[in-house]
Amino acid sequence: MANQKVLSGSFFSYRVFQNLILGYQKGQTQRFFTDRLFREFRFYFGIGSYSNRFVLILCVLLFVSGCSFYRRIFPKEDAFIKSLNLPEWVLESNIKLRVLSGLQDVPNPEDSLPEDEIATFENKARRILATSPQAMKDLFEATGCIDGSRLAGIRANRITEREEDVWYGICQNGKEDAIIFRLFQMGNTDLYRKYDKETASAWEEARKLAANNPDRAVRLANQVIELEPAHPAARKLLGQLYLKGGYCKGAIRNYRIYLRVMPLAGDKWKIHEQLSQKCGGFLKPEPKREEVELPDADPDAM
Structure with a gap:
């Protein structure tokens, strides 16, 4: 009988991990997956030795610790993010949706992408959306290293299984x-060539017109970030011009992306001070909205 209890407890542990793997592979929702796990836990909890019960409880606690609900209650402090010493509003994200557009070769139509898709941090590095190898090279050379030092040279690159270029x-x-x-x-x-033919020239013209023709400079800089959403110089220019014109939301969004790409920029706290003075009310985090799953479009109904 004792052996049966031990085997039953071991079988439960095996089934828990098996369901963990299968559930994620099948893309099951967090709520359905958690309910399934706890049903099995209640069924098997009374079976097995005390040591196995301890292991089972530990497994459940480890699983729950990975849930978003747990992370919201007990947020884990990221020492790397803390070391960047960024203002809190830089790490917040605006809620933006991609607009309907027939431009299939434009990654960021009307600057509609969420900021987290454009520039964020992952594995103690910057994670940035880009469209061409030349743009990646220019951005790395222009922004330098994440610790604020200049880049001496690019050593290598590697394509990952996630189709990311490191x-x-x-x-x-x-x-x-x-x-x-x-x-x-x-x-x-074709998109690679657009960077050389259109994006680079549009940025040069925007930079030259910023002082005497800011409206034209804004239009050109927006053309740049539609094709290269993380372009740091264009983001900084738009932040400056929007702040000068009193458009706080636009200024914060562009400065936010600029400082994610260049977290140790020398003007970081000057920007923070200017925004706090002119746009202090807009620096508060946006209220979180519930995600709504939209139904698939019916072609016959259109």
Whole structure:
């Protein structure tokens, strides 16, 4: 009988981990998956030795610790993020939705992408959306290393299974750095050429017109970020011009992306001070909205 209890407890542990794997592979929702796990837990809880019961409880606690609900109650402090010493509003995210557009080769139509899809942090590195290899090279060289030092050179790059292009660089202080580039339409050579023919020239013109023709400069800078959403110089320029014109939401969004790409920029706290003075009410986090699953469009109904 004792052996039966031990085997039953071991079988439960095996089934828990088996369901963990199968559930994630099948894309089951968090709520359905949790309910299924606890049904099995109640069924098997009275069976097994005390040591197995301890293991079972530990398994459930580890699973629950991965739930978003748990993370909201007990947020884990990220030492890396803390070391960047960023204002809180930089790490917040605006709720934006992609607009309907027939432009299939434009990654960020009307600057509609959420900020987290454009630039964020992952595995102690920057994770940035980009559209062409030349844009990646220019961005790495322009922004330098994440610790604020200049980039001495690009060492190598590697395509991952997630179709991300990781670029590795050597900093002038001797340290190594990397940027994880999330690719938009890998292998789209037409889009690659657009960067050389349109994006680079549009940025140069926007930079020259910023002082004397700010309206034209804003239009050109927006063309740049439609094709290269994380372009740091264009984001900074738009932040400056929007703040000067009193458009607080636009200024915060562009400065937010700029400081995610260049978290140790020398003007970081000057920007924070200016925004706090002119747009303090807009720096508060947006209220979280419940996610609504939209039904699939019916072509016959259109």
